[in-house]
Amino acid sequence: MRTETDVLVLGGSGVDTIVHVPELPLPFADSYMIRPGIVTRAGQSGDFVAVSVGALGLRTHHLDMVGEDHEGELVRALHRERGIPFTTVLLPGGTKRAVNLVGPDGRRLSLYDDSRTQESDRLPEETVRKLAAVSRHAHVVITYPCAFALPLLREAGLTVSTDLHNWDGENPYHEQFALEADLVFLSTAALADPERTMRDIAARGRADVVVATAGAEGAYLLAEDELTHVPAVTPPEPVVDSNGAGDAFASAFLFGRLGGEDVRRCALYGAVAGAYACTVPSTRADAMSRAELLARAAELTSEI
Structure with missing residues (x-):
């Protein structure tokens, strides 16, 4: 069957x-006056990955459960504006939402509304199979319904990536995602021993590459049993928000991987895109273009 999609998110x-x-952390007070204001916009992890890989020129399709509500329309509008095919399934509890507290240095604290999901939430098997049949690769976000789709993606023969975000290496919820993906991203933020967790994922699961991002310290790449430090890239502009940096890193890494680049080049792409994402205000869902990524990576390579 003809391949129509490079990355199915x-x-x-x-x-x-x-x-x-x-x-x-925010000290307790009765009230705060907020500037530059409080803004609601579409964009969580899967949206950011879809927007980012699309901006890099990869054919992208996004599948998720979304409510028939104002928030859902914001998400649909984002995909329409960016030209990203978006297959939606009704989420009875309403579209997922969160509040991000963003500090002056760009760090964030995210508060997720956990009331919107239900035990019965599922992505229809027929829909997953249909989209997987015309896709090269699937990037799976660790939201509850996606766990049930993992065997279907395997059945279709797709390679799979996932991002465990701030997993502590112990919470069993993340394990299925960690062990069934070929490429695993995670943050070092909550890990007592990042190398041990990375090697455990590789030893017990399918992953041939594990990447742990460490913010301003760069990232760590485990491939072919070798652990390599990936230096951070200096952002091209002042850092204003770290939200979406991990998604940008993963997207650019996927761009390189699907293009046949070696893992270190993929990691460089990830570092470049992650640094760029930190310069994008949290009120926007912008992504680095393919031309910008390749040009910046070429500059850095010439400096080595």
Whole structure:
């Protein structure tokens, strides 16, 4: 069957309300006057990946559960504006949402509304199979319904990536995603021993590559049993928000991987795109273009 999609993104749609705060952690007070204001915009992990890989020129399709509500329309509008095919399934509890507190240094604290999901939420098997049949690769967000889609993606023969975000290496919820993906991303933020967790994922699961991002310290790449440090890239502009940096890193890494680049080149792409994402205000869902990524990566390579 003809391949129509390079990256099928599953899950991770939602709406964020951005609140700029004077510092994090936020000291208790009766009230705060917020500038530059409080803004609600579409864009959570799956949305950011879909937007980012699309901006890099990869054919992208997004599948998720979304409510018939105002927030859902914001998410649909984002995909329409960016030209990203978006297959939606009704989420009875309403579109997922979160509040992001953003400090002056760009750090964030995210508060997720956990009341919108239900035990019975599922992505229809027929829909997953149909989209997987015409796709090269699937990036699976760790939202609850996506866990049930993993065997179907395997059945279709797709390679799979996932992002465990701030997994502590112990929570059993993340394990199925960690062990059934060929390419695993995660953050070092909650890990007591990042190398041990990375090697455990590789030893017990399918992953041939594990990447742990470490913010300003760069990232760590485990491939062919070798652990390599990936230096951070200096952002091209002042850092204003770290939200979406991990998704940008994963998207650019996928761009390189699907293009046949070696893993270190993929990691460089990820570092470049992650740094760029930190310069994008939290009120926007912008992504680095393919031309910008390749040009910046070429500059950095020439400097080595």
